Amino acid sequence: MTREKLIAKVNQIFVEQFELDPAELTPEKRIFEDFALDSLDIVDLITGLQRQFGVSLRENKDVLAIRTLQDIYDLCEKLVAENPDLRAKISD
Amino acid sequence: MPEWQGQIPVGPDNVTAAPVELPPEMSKSITRHYRRSMGNAALFATLAAQAAVEQSGLSAAELSGGRTGCVISSTIGSSSEVYESTKAVIEKRFNELSACQFFRIVSHSSAFNVANFFGINGVQLSPCSACASSLQSIGLAYEQILAGRQEVFLAGGSDEVTPIVVSSFRHLYALADSRELMPQEQSRPFDARRCGLVCGEGAGILVLEEYEHAQRRNAPILAEIAGYATNCTGSQISQSDSSSIESCMRLALDDAQVSTDEVDYISAHATSTVAGDREEAAAIRAIFADRVPVSSCKGHLGHTLGASGALESAAVLEMIRHGVILPTGNLEQVAEDCAGLNLPLAPVQRQIKTALKNCIAFGGVNASLVFKMPA
Incomplete structure (x- = not known):
């Protein structure tokens, strides 16, 4: 999967789930301060990432460190790198 | 309020109901942050409360000053969301539901969603009693004001037409089913x-206010x-x-x-x-x-x-x-x-x-x- 595809998959959650303007979705944006998300939204973010990437994230401690959109891209990239099946599945 | 959308298929048979078709732009007028915890009942209640607050002329400061309460109730918090949640449990996909699902289902969903939307921080109550719910809400608000516990209340009720509700009335032979009569x-x-009966849906919210308080601010009584x-x-x-x-x-x-x-x-x-x-x-x-x-x-x-x-x-x-x-x-x-x-x-x-x-x-x-x- 190209990084562009991965970013598009993540951004799709922010557009569809959190109703944000795609133009606002730049990597340095802080999801709590800039997008006004809260703890309930983070549960929905985890659900959205699980749906998009087909992996369980509920017990993943890296999720707790997410602060910016870039952090999410990095987390997803790490997930793809660690999971050959996922890499194969979403590189189509 | 649109009346009589005609016969809609709900439940196993076509049964009479008069649903509200809410324009998407009207729903979207409530920002996602507030809308996310609302089923349709709470959404109807919030839209009705907006109209009531506007007509009353109450200020944001009056609503959030601790002397305003909110008492709003429904037969079921949001019966459409109860249906969706139950279906998700049966299909073993509950983890796909929104984090806000429970907040849409609970009995006092309309009350806290309206309170949260307006920043109301006084008494919040929800005396659910099916078809008497909103009259009990108004009565309870009246009693609270009489007792001096609050000066203002948003009071009323909201409800949804869903297969759970309509099918229940049908099962009890309480639903209209004349073949000689038009739906309306x-x-x-x-x-x-x-x-x-024919099931309808919507919300009604009244602003109740202690008399002198209303007079002091020249409220339209x-x-x-x-x-x-x-x-x-x-x-x-x-x-x-x-x-x-x-x-x-x-x-x-x-x-x-x-x-x-x-x-x-x-x-x-x-x-x-x-x-x-x-x-x-x-x-x-x-x-x-x-x-x-x-x-x-x-x-x-x-x-x-x-x-x-x-x-x-x-x-x-x-x-x-x-x-x-x-x-x-x-x-x-x-x-x-x-x-x-x-x-x-x-x-x-x-x-x-x-x-x-x-x-x-x-x-x-x-x-x-x-x-x-x-x-």
């Missing part, structure tokens, strides 16, 4: 051809709530019972210190079921005979369930304001078992100084509220 003719309280009572049969969960309805109306009139001769109009609960209309008619006849005009809004709106008491109270306030009594929609020939009442078949021009509003609900619950024209 099926709800016909007190009529000889009535055969059951539509009416005074002069009395309230609620009771139950203690013996029946599904059948209305004329003697307890009669007691409830008498208790409300006593609370208002109003004699039966002073009542100018009665807004009946009358849902268009055979047994329910008969029992309420008997109760009204026992107190008022044929001296007072009686009508039911449900021929126009269908039965909006937990929202009906507040929605129909809003209609009463409009009748007081315009000095006109609206007849019961679709009432053409008064049924024999509802005879002996004053049931207008056309609008009646009349100054309404005092009005009585009834609600009757499953669980044997009755509620009656007395409105007086403002001094």
